[in-house]
Amino acid sequence: MNEQQTMDAQEVYIRIMKDGPYLVHGQAEIRQEFIVPNDQGNSWEYRVGRDFTDKTKALVSLCRCGRTTHAPFCDAMHLKVAFDGTERASHTPILDDAKQYPGPNYILLDNEAYCAFARFCDAFGQVWNLVSEGDELTDELTLRETFHCPSGRLMLRKRGEQELLEPKLTPSIGVLEDPAIHVSGPLYVKGGIRVESSDGTSYEIRNRQTLCRCGMSLNKPFCNGAHAPTKYRDGIPEK
Ligand code: FES
Structure with missing residues (x-):
């Protein structure tokens, strides 16, 4: 990589493709994270699972339609299923x-x-x-x-x-799993990673945000909890 490419690879941001995947630019840490309940059965902490980080790539493509067979990565299934990824989320803070x-x-x-x-x-x-x-x-x-x-x-x-x-969070992406209710969840985007809409504008930069990866949210690109009633499972085996 030349010097400019090295600089680009250091800046992690996510670009949304129209009716397609999330393009993660930069060498983002991407890890599966399980929501772990306490003794009373309420969500309490996170446990790290598989590591999907690939420091050899300056760009990875993460599934947004929920139909990939290679989760969390895109396998172009959005084209086969004619995924409608229309972004309806507000840009209001x-x-x-x-x-x-x-x-x-x-x-x-x-x-x-x-x-x-x-x-x-x-x-x-x-x-x-x-x-x-x-x-x-x-x-x-x-x-x-x-x-x-x-x-x-x-x-x-x-x-x-x-x-x-706010908690101090390192810029990274969690691939959430929620075994207590037998579903897979959104991408947990941490540490102020910029998310750029398919129209080229950026959403508000936030420390904690969740991006839909089941394809069912009515508040795309953000998760609105629809993965729970629709019983979304990504098929990634537990580590
Ligand atoms: S992951 Fe799609 S609504 Fe939560």
Whole structure:
């Protein structure tokens, strides 16, 4: 690779192909991640599975239609099935349409349109209730559950402060699996990776976001949880 190509390979971004796959530019780390429940059966942590990272390639193509036989990569099945990948998501900043749930110490912000049905918000009485309590334990749980929300639907700020609190995430892509409900989930895009629409405009750059890979979201390119009722399975064997 020449110097310019080396520089390009260092900048990870995702370009959406019209009615086609996600083109991941740069040498992104791509790993399968399982949503692991706690003893009460609520989503609690992530466990890393297979590693799909290929540092020899400056560009990889990830399936967006949900029909590939080579998940998470594209095998051109979108052409055979005449995939309609129309992007219907808003370019409005996610905060603009978020509801506020004020608690004594934190304000929870929630934009439900981006829900990826990962259910980290359910543990120990649900995050919307936890934030309203405001003791040491419930505040800790509020932070944990918000930070684990892969879609970024849930956001948090300290009372009296404007800046959002966010976990430190390395730019990388998680291929989510949700064995508790026997489905595969979206791509968990972390660390401020830019996502470029098929029309050439960029979506808001966010620390946590989930991109649909089942092909069924009505809020494409983002996941809206449709992989759960449609029982999407990617066919990748567990490590
Ligand atoms: S992966 Fe969640 S709606 Fe498609």
